[in-house]
Amino acid sequence: MSLNIVVMAAGKGTRMKSGLPKVLHKLAGRALLQHVLGNTAALDADARIVITGHGAEQVEAAVGGEGLRFVRQEPQLGTGHAIQQTVPALVAGGTTLILSGDTPLISTATTRALVEACGGDKLVLLTIEYADPTGYGRIVRGGDGGEQIKAIVEHKDASDAQRRLRECYTGIMAAPTEALKRWVGQLNNNNAQGEYYLTDIVAMAVAEGVSVVGVKTQDETEVLGVNSPSQLAQLERRFQLVQAETLMTAGVRLADPSRFDLRGTLSCGKDVEIDVNCVFEGHVTLGDGVRIGANCVIRNATIGANARIHEFTHIDGEAAGASVGEGALIGPFARLRPGAQLGAEVHIGNFVEVKNSTLAKGAKANHLAYLGDATVGERVNYGAGSITANYDGANKHRTTIGADVHVGSNCVLVAPVTLGDGATIGGGSTITKDVAPGQLAVARGRQTVISGWSRPRKGK
Secondary structure, eight states: OOEEEEEEEOOOOGGGOSSSOGGGSEETTEEHHHHHHHHTTTSOOSEEEEEEBTBHHHHHHHHOOTTEEEEEOSSOOOHHHHHHHHGGGSOSSSEEEEEETTOTTOOHHHHHHHHHHHTTTSEEEEEEEOSSOTTSOEEEEOSSSSOSEEEEEOGGGOOHHHHTOOEEEEEEEEEEHHHHHHHHHTOOOOSTTOOOOGGGHHHHHHHHTOOEEEEEOSOGGGGOOOOSHHHHHHHHHHHHHHHHHHHHHTTOEESOGGGEEEEEEEEEOSSOEEOTTEEEEEEEEEOTTOEEOTTOEEEEEEEOTTOEEOTTOEEEOTTTOEEEOTTOEEOSSOEEOTTOEEOTTOEEEEEEEEESOEEOTTOEEEEEEEEESEEEOTTOEEOTTOEEEOBOSSOBOOEEEOTTOEEOTTOEEESSEEEOTTOEEOTTOEEOSOBOTTOEEEEETTEEEEEOOOOOOTTO
16 A cells, blocks of 8 residues: 655744744754654655655755655745645555644654554544643544544634633644545635645545544644754753653763753764753764763764763764773863874873874873874873964875874974874974984974983883
């Protein structure tokens, strides 16, 4: 049996007070519409159709992908008019599932339940009971045990008895495709707004003797729409709390679940602790025993077991990713950029930045330093105020620092340059030439002194 998934995403969202189309406002780092599409991806649909209108080009560019078809609604004349535009694109027979692009947290389980309840021959409405249903369209059921829905009555048109009903329509439905085509073709706009209402098809189905049934959700969060910045912020907190509860159920210790943000995926080992105001984006993995201090931002990174990420650290792996080895100490106020690959027990201290560099086990850069496009050996001590000058204005070059090298404070290593194992660079030096293993190099101004003095290597 064929399945069409239709997502209505043509609205302007004037209360958002933004030039951005409403469905492109972000929840947990992704557009509202992307959430809807992602939550229905597991359904085996023959056609996935997005109805665009306001900011159509922006919406289509932002979410376009293989297997997705766009239908434009111009002008926007109501929900029924929107579905009328999809009729030529619907795969014949079967079921059409109709969703809203600004109701981002509808679950896969609920959408699947709607499709199954429809079965290609019933009109199925997703409903919910509100303690205070004021303003919502009420579900009116028949006297045959309450299984069949007879009508949706808007609040302003409801009688006193109907207003006491608490079951409401959510705006989401599944319909027999061929009947849906027929029904929307019969809609009219004889109302104060001059719009075509999709809910009018309920009366048509009842008149034809088609079963109209309700699938009731118990989760208010999955049917909440977004029409204002306030509603978006409230839904964000609801969504984040759900994610926090899931992590805590799995054993992660969050200092305060109300001050936690996950905008991607987070995989955690055992005995993980996360302090307040931390943000995780993209794909992040935390190994066993990891501790994350307050106010950290971590994006596209892997943190090894027993590592400690101190407060106010910023790790952004972007596409290249970033990794921190077992037992490493990072921060506070450290920054790891794409391609930062830190080995076990590495120390990166306050106001140290690492980009596209590999640091081997036990290497340390504890204060006010920059390492870019560098390969750093084991047990290197990299002094405060030192940098790798890796860019000559046209090309980037690599710096290689051997094991047990000691780089003094306020040094500039002008790439390409290699410091051999056990070399020592005197404080304040600008190094433009390779330094052989075990040598002492002091370079200030135009004078460079390189001696054969060798600092004893650790453990030697």
